[in-house]
Amino acid sequence: MLYSFGGPNAPEDVLPFLRNVTRGKNIPDERLAVVGEHYAHFGGRSPINEQNLALVDALRAELERRGVDLPVAWGNRNWEPYTVDALTELRAAGARRVLAIVTSAYGSYSGCRQYRENLAATLVEMGATTPTGDDGSAGIVVDKLRHYFNHPGFVRANADAVVEAYERLAEKTGSDVATLAVSAPLVFVTHSIPDTMEEASGAQAPSYRAQHLDVAGLVAAQVGERLDTEVEWTLAYCSRSGPPSQPWLEPDVNDLISERAAAGMRAVVLSPIGFVSDHMEVAFDLDTEALETAREAGVAAVRAGSVSTRQPFVEGLVDLVLERAAAERGEEVDRVSAGTLGVWPDVCRPGCCRMRAGQDSGIPAACGSDPVQDDLADATTGAQHA
Ligand SMILES: CC1=C(CCC(=O)O)c2cc3nc(cc4[nH]c(cc5[nH]c(cc1n2)c(C)c5CCC(=O)O)c(CCC(=O)O)c4C)C(CCC(=O)O)=C3C
Numbered sequence: 001m002l003y004s005f006g007g008p009n010a011p012e013d014v015l016p017f018l019r020n021v022t023r024g025k026n027i028p029d030e031r032l033a034v035v036g037e038h039y040a041h042f043g044g045r046s047p048i049n050e051q052n053l054a055l056v057d058a059l060r061a062e063l064e065r066r067g068v069d070l071p072v073a074w075g076n077r078n079w080e081p082y083t084v085d086a087l088t089e090l091r092a093a094g095a096r097r098v099l100a101i102v103t104s105a106y107g108s109y110s111g112c113r114q115y116r117e118n119l120a121a122t123l124v125e126m127g128a129t130t131p132t133g134d135d136g137s138a139g140i141v142v143d144k145l146r147h148y149f150n151h152p153g154f155v156r157a158n159a160d161a162v163v164e165a166y167e168r169l170a171e172k173t174g175s176d177v178a179t180l181a182v183s184a185p186l187v188f189v190t191h192s193i194p195d196t197m198e199e200a201s202g203a204q205a206p207s208y209r210a211q212h213l214d215v216a217g218l219v220a221a222q223v224g225e226r227l228d229t230e231v232e233w234t235l236a237y238c239s240r241s242g243p244p245s246q247p248w249l250e251p252d253v254n255d256l257i258s259e260r261a262a263a264g265m266r267a268v269v270l271s272p273i274g275f276v277s278d279h280m281e282v283a284f285d286l287d288t289e290a291l292e293t294a295r296e297a298g299v300a301a302v303r304a305g306s307v308s309t310r311q312p313f314v315e316g317l318v319d320l321v322l323e324r325a326a327a328e329r330g331e332e333v334d335r336v337s338a339g340t341l342g343v344w345p346d347v348c349r350p351g352c353c354r355m356r357a358g359q360d361s362g363i364p365a366a367c368g369s370d371p372v373q374d375d376l377a378d379a380t381t382g383a384q385h386a
Pocket residue numbers: 005006007008018021022025027031032035046047048103104105108110111191192193194239240241242274275278279280281
Protein backbone atom coordinates (compact mmCIF):
# COMPACT_ATOMS: atom_id res chain seq x y z
CA MET A 1 0.00 0.00 0.00
CA LEU A 2 1.35 3.32 -1.08
CA TYR A 3 0.65 5.39 2.06
CA SER A 4 0.62 9.11 1.40
CA PHE A 5 -0.40 12.54 2.63
CA GLY A 6 -3.34 13.22 0.33
CA GLY A 7 -4.37 16.47 -1.29
CA PRO A 8 -7.49 18.17 -2.65
CA ASN A 9 -8.85 17.37 -6.11
CA ALA A 10 -11.25 20.32 -6.41
CA PRO A 11 -11.81 23.78 -4.88
CA GLU A 12 -14.51 22.47 -2.52
CA ASP A 13 -12.04 19.90 -1.13
CA VAL A 14 -9.47 22.50 -0.05
CA LEU A 15 -10.88 23.67 3.28
CA PRO A 16 -11.98 20.23 4.56
CA PHE A 17 -8.59 18.86 3.52
CA LEU A 18 -6.77 21.61 5.42
CA ARG A 19 -8.96 20.95 8.46
CA ASN A 20 -8.00 17.28 8.30
CA VAL A 21 -4.30 18.14 8.09
CA THR A 22 -4.33 20.60 10.95
CA ARG A 23 -6.79 18.93 13.34
CA GLY A 24 -5.55 19.37 16.91
CA LYS A 25 -2.49 21.32 15.80
CA ASN A 26 -3.36 24.89 16.74
CA ILE A 27 -2.68 26.24 13.31
CA PRO A 28 -4.46 29.63 13.04
CA ASP A 29 -7.16 30.20 10.41
CA GLU A 30 -5.04 32.96 8.85
CA ARG A 31 -2.39 30.39 7.99
CA LEU A 32 -5.03 28.08 6.52
CA ALA A 33 -6.30 30.94 4.38
CA VAL A 34 -2.79 31.55 3.05
CA VAL A 35 -2.25 27.88 2.26
CA GLY A 36 -5.73 27.67 0.72
CA GLU A 37 -4.60 30.46 -1.64
CA HIS A 38 -1.67 28.32 -2.78
CA TYR A 39 -4.13 25.63 -3.83
CA ALA A 40 -6.42 28.23 -5.44
CA HIS A 41 -3.56 29.15 -7.84
CA PHE A 42 -3.86 25.61 -9.16
CA GLY A 43 -7.64 25.42 -9.47
CA GLY A 44 -8.02 23.93 -5.99
CA ARG A 45 -6.19 20.83 -7.04
CA SER A 46 -2.91 19.44 -5.76
CA PRO A 47 -0.69 17.54 -8.18
CA ILE A 48 0.02 15.00 -5.44
CA ASN A 49 -2.85 12.62 -6.27
CA GLU A 50 -1.97 12.21 -9.94
CA GLN A 51 1.64 11.72 -8.91
CA ASN A 52 0.71 8.99 -6.48
CA LEU A 53 -1.48 7.26 -9.06
CA ALA A 54 1.45 7.32 -11.46
CA LEU A 55 3.69 5.82 -8.79
CA VAL A 56 1.16 3.05 -8.10
CA ASP A 57 1.13 2.24 -11.83
CA ALA A 58 4.92 2.29 -11.98
CA LEU A 59 5.20 -0.03 -8.96
CA ARG A 60 2.69 -2.43 -10.54
CA ALA A 61 4.62 -2.42 -13.80
CA GLU A 62 7.95 -3.05 -12.06
CA LEU A 63 6.51 -5.90 -9.97
CA GLU A 64 5.01 -7.45 -13.09
CA ARG A 65 8.29 -7.09 -14.96
CA ARG A 66 9.92 -9.14 -12.20
CA GLY A 67 7.15 -11.71 -12.21
CA VAL A 68 5.98 -10.81 -8.69
CA ASP A 69 2.24 -11.22 -8.22
CA LEU A 70 1.42 -8.62 -5.58
CA PRO A 71 -1.52 -6.20 -5.50
CA VAL A 72 -0.69 -2.52 -4.96
CA ALA A 73 -3.21 -0.28 -3.18
CA TRP A 74 -3.15 3.41 -2.33
CA GLY A 75 -4.33 5.14 0.85
CA ASN A 76 -3.89 8.66 2.27
CA ARG A 77 -3.86 10.18 5.73
CA ASN A 78 -5.70 13.40 4.89
CA TRP A 79 -7.84 12.87 1.79
CA GLU A 80 -9.53 10.32 -0.43
CA PRO A 81 -8.75 7.55 -1.00
CA TYR A 82 -8.35 7.26 2.78
CA THR A 83 -6.18 4.59 4.37
CA VAL A 84 -9.18 3.03 6.08
CA ASP A 85 -10.85 2.44 2.70
CA ALA A 86 -7.69 1.05 1.12
CA LEU A 87 -7.08 -1.36 4.01
CA THR A 88 -10.75 -2.38 4.25
CA GLU A 89 -10.75 -3.20 0.55
CA LEU A 90 -7.51 -5.13 0.84
CA ARG A 91 -8.85 -7.08 3.80
CA ALA A 92 -12.08 -7.89 1.97
CA ALA A 93 -10.00 -9.20 -0.92
CA GLY A 94 -8.21 -11.56 1.46
CA ALA A 95 -5.09 -9.61 2.41
CA ARG A 96 -3.90 -10.36 5.94
CA ARG A 97 -0.56 -8.64 5.82
CA VAL A 98 0.21 -5.32 4.19
CA LEU A 99 3.44 -3.45 3.65
CA ALA A 100 3.07 0.32 3.75
CA ILE A 101 5.36 2.43 1.58
CA VAL A 102 5.20 5.91 3.09
CA THR A 103 5.76 8.66 0.52
CA SER A 104 8.14 10.39 2.87
CA ALA A 105 11.74 9.36 2.36
CA TYR A 106 13.12 10.79 5.61
CA GLY A 107 12.47 10.19 9.26
CA SER A 108 10.96 12.87 11.52
CA TYR A 109 7.64 13.18 13.33
CA SER A 110 5.96 14.49 10.14
CA GLY A 111 7.43 11.81 7.89
CA CYS A 112 7.33 8.84 10.26
CA ARG A 113 5.48 8.81 13.56
CA GLN A 114 2.62 10.96 12.28
CA TYR A 115 1.95 8.29 9.63
CA ARG A 116 2.30 5.53 12.24
CA GLU A 117 -0.11 7.22 14.66
CA ASN A 118 -2.71 7.66 11.95
CA LEU A 119 -2.24 4.03 10.92
CA ALA A 120 -2.76 2.82 14.49
CA ALA A 121 -5.99 4.82 14.69
CA THR A 122 -7.12 3.35 11.37
CA LEU A 123 -6.51 -0.20 12.57
CA VAL A 124 -8.54 0.55 15.70
CA GLU A 125 -11.32 2.01 13.55
CA MET A 126 -11.32 -1.22 11.52
CA GLY A 127 -11.29 -3.47 14.55
CA ALA A 128 -8.16 -4.95 13.08
CA THR A 129 -5.52 -4.37 15.72
CA THR A 130 -4.71 -8.05 16.18
CA PRO A 131 -3.92 -10.63 13.50
CA THR A 132 -7.21 -12.37 14.27
CA GLY A 133 -9.28 -9.18 14.46
CA ASP A 134 -10.86 -7.66 17.56
CA ASP A 135 -14.27 -9.19 16.99
CA GLY A 136 -13.16 -12.51 15.60
CA SER A 137 -13.30 -11.23 12.02
CA ALA A 138 -10.10 -11.06 10.05
CA GLY A 139 -7.41 -8.77 11.33
CA ILE A 140 -4.71 -7.27 9.24
CA VAL A 141 -1.05 -6.76 10.06
CA VAL A 142 0.66 -3.71 8.64
CA ASP A 143 4.41 -3.26 8.38
CA LYS A 144 6.11 -0.09 7.20
CA LEU A 145 8.96 -0.04 4.71
CA ARG A 146 12.18 1.36 6.15
CA HIS A 147 13.02 4.95 5.28
CA TYR A 148 14.61 4.98 1.84
CA PHE A 149 16.31 8.39 1.68
CA ASN A 150 19.71 6.69 1.58
CA HIS A 151 18.76 3.85 -0.73
CA PRO A 152 20.94 3.91 -3.87
CA GLY A 153 17.86 4.09 -6.13
CA PHE A 154 16.59 7.29 -4.48
CA VAL A 155 20.04 8.88 -4.66
CA ARG A 156 20.55 7.85 -8.28
CA ALA A 157 17.13 9.14 -9.40
CA ASN A 158 17.84 12.50 -7.79
CA ALA A 159 21.28 12.69 -9.41
CA ASP A 160 19.76 11.95 -12.85
CA ALA A 161 17.23 14.72 -12.33
CA VAL A 162 19.92 17.22 -11.30
CA VAL A 163 22.12 16.43 -14.30
CA GLU A 164 19.10 17.06 -16.54
CA ALA A 165 18.47 20.33 -14.70
CA TYR A 166 22.04 21.55 -15.40
CA GLU A 167 21.48 20.65 -19.07
CA ARG A 168 18.28 22.71 -19.10
CA LEU A 169 20.03 25.59 -17.34
CA ALA A 170 22.78 25.45 -19.96
CA GLU A 171 20.20 25.74 -22.72
CA LYS A 172 18.43 28.56 -20.92
CA THR A 173 21.58 30.60 -20.35
CA GLY A 174 23.40 29.68 -23.55
CA SER A 175 26.46 28.45 -21.67
CA ASP A 176 27.90 24.97 -21.54
CA VAL A 177 27.14 22.52 -18.79
CA ALA A 178 30.71 22.21 -17.50
CA THR A 179 31.05 25.98 -17.01
CA LEU A 180 27.65 26.16 -15.35
CA ALA A 181 28.38 23.35 -12.95
CA VAL A 182 31.25 25.48 -11.67
CA SER A 183 29.38 28.78 -11.43
CA ALA A 184 25.81 27.71 -10.57
CA PRO A 185 25.48 26.20 -7.09
CA LEU A 186 23.22 23.25 -6.43
CA VAL A 187 20.63 24.10 -3.77
CA PHE A 188 18.85 21.12 -2.27
CA VAL A 189 15.44 21.92 -0.83
CA THR A 190 13.30 20.17 1.72
CA HIS A 191 10.32 20.89 3.95
CA SER A 192 11.27 22.91 7.00
CA ILE A 193 10.28 21.53 10.39
CA PRO A 194 10.35 23.10 13.87
CA ASP A 195 13.74 22.90 15.60
CA THR A 196 12.07 20.86 18.35
CA MET A 197 10.96 18.25 15.78
CA GLU A 198 14.45 18.22 14.28
CA GLU A 199 15.94 17.61 17.70
CA ALA A 200 13.48 14.79 18.42
CA SER A 201 14.20 13.18 15.04
CA GLY A 202 17.83 12.92 16.12
CA ALA A 203 17.21 11.41 19.53
CA GLN A 204 18.04 7.81 18.53
CA ALA A 205 19.33 8.25 15.01
CA PRO A 206 20.90 10.80 12.70
CA SER A 207 18.42 13.68 12.56
CA TYR A 208 16.15 14.78 9.72
CA ARG A 209 18.70 17.43 8.76
CA ALA A 210 21.61 14.98 9.00
CA GLN A 211 19.73 12.54 6.74
CA HIS A 212 19.30 15.27 4.12
CA LEU A 213 22.90 16.38 4.33
CA ASP A 214 24.07 12.83 3.72
CA VAL A 215 21.86 12.37 0.65
CA ALA A 216 22.73 15.83 -0.65
CA GLY A 217 26.46 15.09 -0.47
CA LEU A 218 25.94 11.82 -2.35
CA VAL A 219 23.79 13.37 -5.06
CA ALA A 220 26.22 16.26 -5.51
CA ALA A 221 29.13 13.83 -5.78
CA GLN A 222 27.36 11.75 -8.44
CA VAL A 223 26.45 14.89 -10.38
CA GLY A 224 30.01 16.16 -10.11
CA GLU A 225 31.36 12.90 -11.45
CA ARG A 226 29.02 12.98 -14.41
CA LEU A 227 29.66 16.65 -15.21
CA ASP A 228 33.33 16.17 -14.54
CA THR A 229 33.70 19.00 -12.04
CA GLU A 230 33.14 19.66 -8.37
CA VAL A 231 29.64 21.00 -7.75
CA GLU A 232 29.12 23.47 -4.93
CA TRP A 233 26.01 22.58 -2.93
CA THR A 234 24.00 23.61 0.09
CA LEU A 235 20.72 22.70 1.81
CA ALA A 236 17.77 25.10 2.14
CA TYR A 237 14.19 24.81 3.36
CA CYS A 238 10.71 25.72 2.21
CA SER A 239 7.12 25.76 3.49
CA ARG A 240 7.71 26.85 7.05
CA SER A 241 4.59 27.60 9.04
CA GLY A 242 4.02 28.16 12.74
CA PRO A 243 4.43 31.45 14.62
CA PRO A 244 7.56 33.54 13.94
CA SER A 245 8.53 33.03 17.59
CA GLN A 246 8.96 29.30 17.00
CA PRO A 247 12.29 28.47 15.37
CA TRP A 248 12.18 26.23 12.29
CA LEU A 249 15.04 24.92 10.18
CA GLU A 250 16.70 27.60 8.05
CA PRO A 251 17.73 29.11 5.69
CA ASP A 252 14.53 29.56 3.76
CA VAL A 253 15.20 28.94 0.07
CA ASN A 254 14.01 32.45 -0.89
CA ASP A 255 16.33 34.14 1.61
CA LEU A 256 19.19 31.99 0.40
CA ILE A 257 18.58 32.94 -3.24
CA SER A 258 18.33 36.66 -2.41
CA GLU A 259 21.47 36.66 -0.30
CA ARG A 260 23.50 34.66 -2.78
CA ALA A 261 22.27 36.88 -5.62
CA ALA A 262 23.44 39.95 -3.72
CA ALA A 263 26.82 38.24 -3.40
CA GLY A 264 27.03 37.69 -7.15
CA MET A 265 25.26 34.41 -7.90
CA ARG A 266 23.79 34.50 -11.43
CA ALA A 267 22.47 30.96 -11.86
CA VAL A 268 21.25 28.17 -9.63
CA VAL A 269 19.75 24.66 -9.71
CA LEU A 270 17.11 23.76 -7.11
CA SER A 271 16.76 20.07 -6.27
CA PRO A 272 13.67 19.13 -4.21
CA ILE A 273 15.23 16.12 -2.45
CA GLY A 274 12.77 16.42 0.42
CA PHE A 275 9.77 15.52 -1.77
CA VAL A 276 9.28 12.27 -3.62
CA SER A 277 6.97 13.90 -6.15
CA ASP A 278 5.68 17.27 -7.23
CA HIS A 279 3.48 18.19 -4.29
CA MET A 280 1.96 21.60 -3.75
CA GLU A 281 5.12 22.58 -1.88
CA VAL A 282 7.07 21.99 -5.08
CA ALA A 283 4.46 23.50 -7.40
CA PHE A 284 3.90 26.58 -5.26
CA ASP A 285 6.79 27.15 -2.85
CA LEU A 286 9.46 26.31 -5.42
CA ASP A 287 8.05 26.67 -8.95
CA THR A 288 5.99 29.74 -8.13
CA GLU A 289 7.65 31.54 -5.22
CA ALA A 290 11.32 30.57 -5.31
CA LEU A 291 11.59 30.86 -9.10
CA GLU A 292 9.98 34.31 -8.81
CA THR A 293 12.50 35.30 -6.15
CA ALA A 294 15.26 34.22 -8.51
CA ARG A 295 13.77 36.12 -11.46
CA GLU A 296 13.50 39.30 -9.40
CA ALA A 297 17.10 38.93 -8.31
CA GLY A 298 18.30 38.38 -11.88
CA VAL A 299 19.25 34.76 -11.27
CA ALA A 300 18.67 32.08 -13.92
CA ALA A 301 17.09 29.19 -12.03
CA VAL A 302 15.97 25.70 -12.91
CA ARG A 303 14.11 23.37 -10.59
CA ALA A 304 15.23 19.76 -10.97
CA GLY A 305 12.57 17.06 -11.17
CA SER A 306 11.55 15.04 -8.15
CA VAL A 307 12.21 11.29 -8.12
CA SER A 308 8.55 10.76 -9.02
CA THR A 309 8.36 7.65 -11.24
CA ARG A 310 11.98 7.63 -12.34
CA GLN A 311 13.10 4.09 -12.97
CA PRO A 312 15.97 3.92 -10.43
CA PHE A 313 13.60 5.11 -7.71
CA VAL A 314 10.81 2.68 -8.60
CA GLU A 315 13.28 -0.21 -8.92
CA GLY A 316 14.75 0.74 -5.56
CA LEU A 317 11.33 0.70 -3.89
CA VAL A 318 10.58 -2.73 -5.33
CA ASP A 319 14.01 -3.97 -4.20
CA LEU A 320 13.11 -2.75 -0.71
CA VAL A 321 9.69 -4.44 -0.78
CA LEU A 322 11.26 -7.77 -1.75
CA GLU A 323 14.04 -7.28 0.81
CA ARG A 324 11.52 -6.72 3.59
CA ALA A 325 9.32 -9.64 2.54
CA ALA A 326 12.35 -11.93 2.57
CA ALA A 327 13.45 -10.61 5.96
CA GLU A 328 9.96 -11.22 7.40
CA ARG A 329 10.09 -14.78 6.05
CA GLY A 330 13.26 -15.19 8.06
CA GLU A 331 15.60 -15.33 5.07
CA GLU A 332 19.10 -13.86 5.02
CA VAL A 333 18.90 -10.56 3.22
CA ASP A 334 21.53 -8.30 1.80
CA ARG A 335 20.44 -4.81 2.82
CA VAL A 336 21.98 -1.93 0.93
CA SER A 337 22.35 1.75 1.66
CA ALA A 338 24.41 4.61 0.28
CA GLY A 339 26.35 7.19 2.24
CA THR A 340 27.61 7.19 5.78
CA LEU A 341 24.50 6.64 7.90
CA GLY A 342 23.93 2.95 7.26
CA VAL A 343 20.80 0.90 6.74
CA TRP A 344 17.75 2.31 8.52
CA PRO A 345 15.95 -0.18 10.78
CA ASP A 346 12.92 -2.07 9.42
CA VAL A 347 10.98 -1.50 12.62
CA CYS A 348 11.14 1.95 14.23
CA ARG A 349 13.19 2.15 17.39
CA PRO A 350 11.50 2.84 20.72
CA GLY A 351 10.74 6.55 20.98
CA CYS A 352 11.66 7.22 17.36
CA CYS A 353 10.53 10.43 15.66
CA ARG A 354 8.59 12.00 18.48
CA MET A 355 7.15 15.50 18.15
CA ARG A 356 9.41 16.58 21.01
CA ALA A 357 12.45 14.72 22.30
CA GLY A 358 11.77 12.56 25.30
CA GLN A 359 8.06 13.42 25.39
CA ASP A 360 5.70 10.50 25.05
CA SER A 361 2.42 11.89 23.71
CA GLY A 362 0.63 8.71 24.74
CA ILE A 363 -0.73 8.37 21.20
CA PRO A 364 -0.34 4.78 19.97
CA ALA A 365 1.74 4.35 16.85
CA ALA A 366 1.83 1.29 14.59
CA CYS A 367 4.98 -0.29 13.12
CA GLY A 368 7.26 0.58 16.00
CA SER A 369 8.82 -0.99 19.05
CA ASP A 370 7.87 1.51 21.74
CA PRO A 371 7.52 0.21 25.25
CA VAL A 372 3.91 -0.85 25.64
CA GLN A 373 1.74 2.09 26.72
CA ASP A 374 -1.53 0.21 27.02
CA ASP A 375 -3.36 -2.67 25.39
CA LEU A 376 -4.05 -0.62 22.31
CA ALA A 377 -0.42 0.24 21.79
CA ASP A 378 0.47 -3.38 22.39
CA ALA A 379 -1.86 -4.46 19.64
CA THR A 380 -0.66 -1.90 17.14
CA THR A 381 3.12 -2.07 17.43
CA GLY A 382 5.21 -4.00 14.99
CA ALA A 383 6.09 -6.26 17.90
CA GLN A 384 2.71 -7.96 17.51
CA HIS A 385 4.11 -10.51 15.11
CA ALA A 386 7.74 -10.48 16.15
C1 LIG B 1 8.46 17.16 6.82
C2 LIG B 1 7.14 17.40 6.11
C3 LIG B 1 6.74 16.86 4.90
C4 LIG B 1 7.55 15.94 4.02
C5 LIG B 1 7.23 14.52 4.31
C6 LIG B 1 6.00 14.02 3.63
O1 LIG B 1 5.93 14.13 2.39
O2 LIG B 1 5.09 13.55 4.31
C7 LIG B 1 5.45 17.34 4.62
C8 LIG B 1 4.67 16.99 3.50
C9 LIG B 1 3.46 17.57 3.11
N1 LIG B 1 2.80 18.61 3.71
C10 LIG B 1 1.65 18.88 2.99
C11 LIG B 1 0.71 19.86 3.31
C12 LIG B 1 0.67 20.56 4.52
N2 LIG B 1 1.59 20.51 5.54
C13 LIG B 1 1.21 21.34 6.58
C14 LIG B 1 1.88 21.54 7.78
C15 LIG B 1 3.13 20.99 8.17
N3 LIG B 1 3.93 20.16 7.41
C16 LIG B 1 5.06 19.81 8.14
C17 LIG B 1 6.09 18.99 7.74
C18 LIG B 1 6.08 18.23 6.57
N4 LIG B 1 5.07 18.18 5.64
C19 LIG B 1 4.96 20.48 9.40
C20 LIG B 1 5.97 20.37 10.51
C21 LIG B 1 3.77 21.20 9.40
C22 LIG B 1 3.22 22.05 10.54
C23 LIG B 1 2.06 21.42 11.22
C24 LIG B 1 2.10 19.92 11.37
O3 LIG B 1 2.83 19.42 12.22
O4 LIG B 1 1.37 19.23 10.62
C25 LIG B 1 -0.04 21.94 6.21
C26 LIG B 1 -0.86 22.87 7.09
C27 LIG B 1 -0.71 24.27 6.70
C28 LIG B 1 0.69 24.77 6.94
O5 LIG B 1 1.04 24.93 8.11
O6 LIG B 1 1.39 24.96 5.94
C29 LIG B 1 -0.35 21.48 4.91
C30 LIG B 1 -1.56 21.83 4.07
C31 LIG B 1 1.58 17.96 1.88
C32 LIG B 1 0.46 17.93 0.82
C33 LIG B 1 0.87 18.80 -0.31
C34 LIG B 1 -0.06 18.73 -1.47
O7 LIG B 1 -1.28 18.93 -1.30
O8 LIG B 1 0.44 18.50 -2.58
C35 LIG B 1 2.68 17.17 1.95
C36 LIG B 1 3.06 16.04 1.04
